[in-house]
Amino acid sequence: MADWWVERGIGETRAILIGGDRILEARIEPDGGLTAGTVIDARLVRRIPARNQGIVEWADGQALVSPLPPGITQGAMCRIEITRPATPEPGKPKRARARPAAHDAVVGPAPTLADRLPGARVPPRFGPDPFEQAGWSEVLEEAETGLIRFAGGSLSIHPTPAMTLFDADGELAPLDLGMAAARAAGAAIRRLDIAGSIGIDLPTVEDKAARIAMAEALDQTVPPPFERTAVNGFGFVQIVRRRERLSLPELYALDPAAWAARALIRRAERSIGHGERLIAAHPDVVAAIAANPGWTDRLAARLGAPVTLQPDPALRISGGHVQPRHA
Structure with a gap:
């Protein structure tokens, strides 16, 4: 059985659907963003x-x-x-x-992510972290790098103005690679909340029955509703899903520094230790945190300890870290 979890974080609300101890679906809604239904x-x-x-x-x-x-x-x-x-x-x-808008619509924001997922579980503020236990950091890394690994190969994700493209690569036989890549692509589409027009470039397989099998592998992993083409003779298939929000890769591409800042704030909030928290990060990430002073105020209140920001140009955008004064 799969369960939704919703976490009202600092700077963003995040939700995950956990099934079999892994994240099946993930959503992120930054504070102040424009959302469908507004x-x-x-x-x-x-x-x-x-x-x-x-x-x-x-x-x-x-x-x-x-x-x-x-x-x-x-x-x-x-x-x-x-x-x-x-x-x-x-x-x-x-x-x-x-x-x-409908004739009786009232001006105002859309229902929150938590409102749209009634009955979702809320993770505890302290102790075991169900998000991390299910692979939250790995999901963020997939969104940042666009690289999806699976047994025998990998997928690379390339957002374009026309569609989100998946390209399969590996050393398996073409049909084996195509089947594995189709399953991995379908799971990644769901996990990274990718919608709109999606193109998947699978290995070229001449046998029509084999191409149908690859298409059926997608059907089994991409949650409905969606439309898709057949897998053509060159291994290309297109999927269209209703698009109401930005996917995780698009949220990263929109503002990598703000994305990293919110992720780092979450790590600081979950950090173990006592006393002041030192957050060291790339200057652009520190600037993104400093531009939202309420973030550090709320973080300090939740931790019961002061928070200090330290810019470090030697760090990558996603390479920030948190150090408690007393571990």
């Missing part, structure tokens, strides 16, 4: 009639609304519901997406 009053700043879409703006954001609210004119106010936050992309991020 209702906003915005101004229409540009009509795109040919596509029945428009661009709307509010105090600190912008979205592509589809379809256009009936009868609206450029410059008018309208009430919208966010369906997907802005996504990172080289050059400039893609705008958030929205739709006209």
